[in-house]
Amino acid sequence: MGFRGGLPGCDTPIKVNKIMRRNKRTEGVVVRSRPVGDQDRQVVILSREGLLEATAYGAQRPSSRLGAAAQVGSRAVFYLYVNPVKGHVKVSDVDRVEVLGAGRLEGLAVFQLWADLVVATHGAGHEAEVYRLLLEGRDALRRAGGVEEVERVLVGWLLRFLGLLGVAPEWDRCARCGRGLGEEGAWWGSVEEGLLCRGCAVGREGAWWLSGAMRGVCAGFAEGRVGLGVRVRMEEGVRRGLVRVVLERGEEAVGRRLASAGLVREVLGVSGGGG
Ligand SMILES: [Zn+2]
Incomplete structure (x- = not known):
């Protein structure tokens, strides 16, 4: 993927468009x-x-x-x-x-995180798409009926956002050996490495291991086959696992820890860091 420590353009000051009318x-x-x-x-x-x-x-x-x-x-x-x-x-x-009026602390925290990611990447050169995605996510948060729905929307949004940034992995093959993954699980230890098959990820285990079911959910979002997750079926373990992974990969994409990601972890009760 060829980048380390965040995307170019992160954290440069926001300039007024010079051609703007009065x-x-x-x-x-x-x-x-x-x-x-x-x-x-x-x-x-x-x-x-x-x-x-x-x-x-x-x-x-x-x-x-x-x-x-x-x-x-x-x-x-x-x-x-x-x-x-x-x-x-x-x-x-x-x-x-x-107003956002998500009504729940979880929804407000998730929107704040998305907003921070958008500011940190300057929309990554896809302003119109990022704007549409943020509006879509905002509507989904407003409709979300509970914490589980907020979590599904969070996962779907972040996977789509990583796709827009061009740093989402290929979901169906190993990034190192190129082997098709079928129904197998895979390791997603970093944005840079992509997904690794069991053989290529030997010796690594813990939080960033995606089961076949988790990869299936990710591929569905990436290919736009599903909306932003409110109605996507996910077992609790899959959903909670993906929340942890996408929060980590989102922070990695902007090259630093975000206070808002910490707040999301806290209100959703998920721990951070690989294990
Ligand atoms: Zn491999």
Whole structure:
């Protein structure tokens, strides 16, 4: 796969698109939001054109029209004003605001993780697809009726995201010897190595061993044969195992540990790290 320590472009500052007009209307989802002083918020919005950073003045005031829209996970139409001298963008108004409202801590934690992955990879050059995937995942989280469904959606989303980044393995053959895996289990120790058959992964065992059933679930998501997992049948052991593996591979793809991944592990009660 030819990369180590994260994708190129991770963590470079988010720049204002130079060709942006002074006044712009864009539909998007807030993927990062931090308070500035005690009145304002600095937000990062993902739209189909990519990431954009803007200031929502007054968004911390209880009476602000921008308050709900400036939360992570909120979807809205944003009216933006670009100061052409300073290159600074402000949110001048919002419309059709829909907060994430996942209602459960698990759903909020999972969305925060996805948002962090999207920011860390800058959409990986597939902004429109990443935007569609994030909206699809957001809808699935809003519909998810319980923790199990949240876990299935998490697994499906991360596998699709890794596919968009180009770092998902081939699911049906060993990356080292090329042998077809049939119904066998396989080792997924790292994004770089891909999936290894029992012979090639000799001596390794533990958390990153995928059973044949787990590989089948992964292939279903990768080939787009299933939606984002709410109705996918997975035994508990398969589901919990995949949650651990995809969290690990997602962090590996961006080259570092994420606090939001730690929070997801905590609220879902899964441990991190290979065993
Ligand atoms: Zn092999």
